[in-house]
Amino acid sequence: MRAAYASALNPDEPLRGLTVGDLPERATPDGWVPVEVRASSLNHHDLWSLRGVGLPADRLPMILGCDAAGVDPDGNEVVVFPVVEDKVDPRGFSIFSERHPGGIAERIAAPRENLIAKPAGVSFAEAACLPTAWLTAYHMLVTRGRIAEGGSVLVQGAGGGVATAAVAIGVALGKRVYATSREQWKRERISELGATALEPGARLPERVDVVIESVGEPTFDHSMKCAAPGARIVVCGATAGHKATIDLRRVFAMRIEILGSSMGTPDELAALLQLVADSTVRPVIDSTHPFSEAAKAFERLDAGEVFGKVVIDHLA
Structure with missing residues (x-):
């Protein structure tokens, strides 16, 4: 074989x-x-x-x-x-x-x-x-991040499989999606997906309800500052460093949830497949x-x- x-x-x-x-x-x-x-x-x-x-x-x-x-x-x-x-x-x-x-x-x-x-x-x-990267993004947004409760998302480090999937799924779900990337050509591709593309660390026009975080140490402080009261920061990786410094005063004052996440379930994969079949997201x-x-x-x-x-x- x-x-x-x-x-x-x-x-x-x-x-x-x-x-x-x-x-x-x-x-x-x-x-x-x-x-x-x-x-x-x-x-x-x-x-x-x-x-x-x-x-x-x-x-x-x-x-x-x-x-x-x-x-x-x-x-x-x-x-x-x-x-x-x-x-x-x-x-x-x-x-x-x-x-x-x-x-x-x-x-x-x-x-x-x-x-x-x-x-x-x-x-x-x-x-x-879909089974790994896209399912991970779907689980982060829908299940862990409870995106149905909010209207805005920040995706850090878009370009890779999970982050790009999070952008596309967030747009398909009708949310306001912001995404960062260090590279201009990737920001252009992000914009084509329907999101607002920004340089890392850039000021957002609003604080967001959900942050998709897979970069780690270089972006986590920015993720914290961009989080709205009661927001969920969902973490699935730390590709650029795992020892982020967290201001705990912001966590409790803003009631921010920091949630770990990995993969998803068979039922979520079936739901993701149906979302792709029923919508324009690909x-x-x-x-x-x-x-x-x-x-x-x-x-x-x-x-x-x-x-x-x-x-x-x-x-x-």
Whole structure:
């Protein structure tokens, strides 16, 4: 079975451990279902895996890819929810490509309950963008951030998968969305999505009800200052530093909630798929690559200049 997999681990040059080739297919566990993959998408999780973060050498070779969409044995078009209950893992769960083979392959085996119906109006490429980054953004906005209670959102560091998804989803939900980026070309793309694009640290025209925070230390003080009374600052990462300084006086005086967040649920993935099917919002795709050029897709992600998701078309 052809696959893109980690054959070695290299903390400094992760792509040196990437192999695209044939691997023996593992037996499908009881209660699991094989899915013929039609499209998959990349996440920075894949690069961290190649560095050895969360993927020890004794699990190699490991097929990469958290996100996949395809067809089950009954001909149903499905999206694979990426989280698997795992009693061995200290977290109580694992993500495909950590303990179980991922989706950048001809087939992926998944628990039957992880297969979510793909609406007819959503392409395989679009569906493959949703399970990790877009689901994380949806969970941050809708569930943790309770965006229905507010009308405005600030997204810090737009350009990557989660932040760009948060911009697009916030606009689709009819909210006033502000987003920051250091790069002019990314701010132009943000504006095209319907948001107000700003430089990092810029003054907003209003204090917002929800802040989507994945940058961390460099932006957190700005996030605090932009938060309206009773606002929710939802944190899913700290890509630029995790030791932010917080003025606790502002937290209690403004009644600000600081909420941790990660991933989402199968029901939320189904709701997100329906939102995409029923509205004009579509996953932001940076580039699409045929499976034969999967290595180039990884190079594109590793270069750090992507806007949106990098997709692999398994039929091309």
